[in-house]
Amino acid sequence: MLNQNVIMESELSEEGALRSQFTVDDLDIEILPLIYEIIRSVEKDPHDTTQKAKESQDTSHKILELQKKLDSARAQIRRLPGIEYSKEEQLQKLETLRKQLRLKRELLLKYRNMCTFEVPKV
Secondary structure, eight states, X not given: OHHHHHHHHHHHHHHHHHHHHOOGGGOOOOOXXXXXXXXXXXXXXXXXXXXXXXXXXXXXXXXXXXXXXXXXXXXXXXXXXXXXXXHHHHHHHHHHHHHHXXXXXXXXXXXXXXXXXXXXXX
16 A cells, blocks of 8 residues: 555656646637638738739648637647546546546544553653
């Protein structure tokens, strides 16, 4: 039981170290403004052919920017800890962590309810 706790705690500390390196909050994924600009430029329908060509070129440039942002987002997401696990493995890991939490809570309650011994003063 003690060895199992030590192993679980070392796994938790490794996972904690990974999480401290890169988290979801660190992701820089800001694509909605680009999508909005693309939609607006597609909605515009200028009658002048030179204006249409310019708008089309601008839209193409914005689409390329969006593609770069999406590629960047994919690369960032691949750095998140736990992403390499399948759904089943993640659920199994979650269940293991919940079991550890339950055991630790039980231990805390057990230690709180233990009798305290007074040490006689000499």
